[in-house]
């Protein structure tokens with residue numbers, strides 16, 4: 001079993017489905033909510049295994065073996081990003097009319113956020129009169145992406161975020177003794193993932209991440225007046241592709257500076273320790289709010305350069321307004 005699978009088996013959605021299965025009380029439709037792609041898809045698959053395996057996901061029986069090989073006929077998995085009305089029609093027909101071995105059939109739709117309203121309405125009809133012995137396991141990045149009428153017919157399971165230590169375990173699982181550089185990169189990516197394994201993995205595989213991290217810390221340290229702002233900002237080369245990464249790093253840096261005030265400096269973040277002396281509690285809290293605003297601006301596709309300006313001018317303002 002991989003570290004990721006072991007981790008997923010400790011989450012509350014997995015434990016709930018397992019418990020339901022034990023009690024013989026499987027719901028006919030589950031909705032697993034998580035904006036972590038790896039966790040959501042993995043949990044959907046695992047939940048299907050629990051539902052279909054006579055032993056609740058033993059990983060040893062014929063059913064589990066076939067599922068692991070992707071060869072179990074009574075399990076259909078849809079992980080595509082776009083699901084059309086035609087796809088739903090096909091699924092409905094399949095769920096009512098296709099024969100199967102075993103005592104249950106399961107359908108996984110991991111990206112409900114990719115099913116448009118028309119298709120969801122069509123799918124709803126199936127949930128209103130579900131075919132017998134069929135379990136639907138749905139996944140969605142957020143609850144608002146699913147029609148309320150569908151939500152009310154699902155058992156909703158919220159996947160909690162992972163700890164930095166758990167994520168570190170996944171990132172380094174294939175390296176027996178990670179060297180200093182790998183271990184540092186993994187430690188940083190685990191923390192910057194904010195509980196999200198997919199995000200942490202993306203950062204970990206990004207060769208530029210470490211450089212950007214050190215660069216941003218240095219820019220923040222040298223941020224003393226508006227006069228120096230342009231020179232500092234140009235060092236970052238902010239564009240559409242790296243802005244979100246920078247915002248995540250900035251959030252990490254200031255959250256860690258807050259933690260450092262309580263005397264807890266995480267391994268791999270020693271360069272932040274000196275930073276906490278320049279900022280008091282109210283400043284750090286205000287700056288974290290500012291970063292949240294910048295993230296919203298980025299979601300609404302504002303100009304990356306303007307967002308970077310807003311962030312750094314905002315930091316200077318907070319420093320000025322909160323100074324003693």
Ligand SMILES: [Zn+2]
Pocket residue numbers: 053054055056057058059060061062063064065
């Ligand atoms: Zn089994």
